[in-house]
Amino acid sequence: MKLIVTGGNGFIGSEICRQAISRGIRVVSISRRGAPKRREPWMEDVLWFKADIFDTHAWKGVLEKGDQVVHTVGILLEKRKKKLTYDRMNGESVITVAHTAAKAGISTFAMISASDAPPFIKGYIQAKRKAEEYLKNQPFRSMIFRPGFVYGPGRKGTAFIAALTRFGLRIPLAGKMLGAYAPVHVSHLAAAVLESLEKPEIQGILDINAIRRTAQTVSGREDHT
Template structure:
């Protein structure tokens, strides 16, 4: 393990995975900055307690809007590594469904309806220019949140000479998710790789993640775990259909440890699939035993 402290910036560092990435970076003595719209996490939303953990005092919790680069670009200066740990699973109008303004059937139809590309091309935007889609209804789209925000962040990270950029991708889609979910994830990976060849791109592809501090994630992992066992017993016959729903779930800390280990290992480039995530996390754990 390198004895030189690194500077890490995590966009989405107050989230379920992002906060754990910050935690494991702090444990290595790295300088860590988290950027999110709300700043410091609401701890009871991502852990079992409202009390901030002791390691959080070593993180600089900054406010910034991923769609407005001017709010965070200055925070990337001097960063060795930059992580994009945010995105959306669904585009459904939850408020409309809950309020009764939209029926569940109509909401589901919207989610799975054929869609045009609702994003913008970040590479055509000037440095620091906001990500503004044609319609405000497109702002919370897969294209903008899962793809364009990541490409824009990578663009600014490359401008600041970051040595590595980590985009949290996904193991695959699922029968309950539109194809555009995983399509935009892969488009982000490909564009970051080709547009910024001087910056090492690292793309972890985690499955469903869980932690005992959030019981709902444990329940989800249990359901997915059943699908994973079935898929394994059938020789992976349903891989393309089940996507992440047929993949073995991982503890969120396992993924976070793997991310930090991947960033610190210059040989790790490109997609990082589930078996390699487990290997990297195990490698990181062994280092703490030395």
């Protein structure tokens, strides 16, 4: 049994890979560019498989019965000219991977969704919700993570935005509007994902509070700071 992380070289995906390696899990990342540009010792232990997620023939051989899959591929902003739409990247990418993974007999599938999105990028969240619906009818156990704003050292400027958001959350009216974007540290999100993979009783939607609670159960046992 191994863990497949789609987009394992990204901001959230690489933290999931890092923590999985520290738990002694065998990890394969699938993304177009392979390993991240920066080099860190744990990266030597990940198999960085290069493939476009929509080219299922290129990567389906990586999957084995019983594997676990974490899907992180997705976009925040569309680039329509390059056909990088919300429907394709936040919706179809999940469905493509889930369909291929189900045929291979994987045991568990986790999707990084989102709590909400501002009205001007409504399509972002609509595509995510469509993919979430698809996961409900699959033969594997699935978890849908709905974090707010994810911050951490792997993405410049995010700690500052998180601090501003936390400040805004204390102001009654602004707080109500910002609730869906409450910051979640990338290490806590990754810890919650890995913990859920290990606990068969966890399935379905994990909102911001559930992510925090699940990450807290790891606190003290794992390095996720």
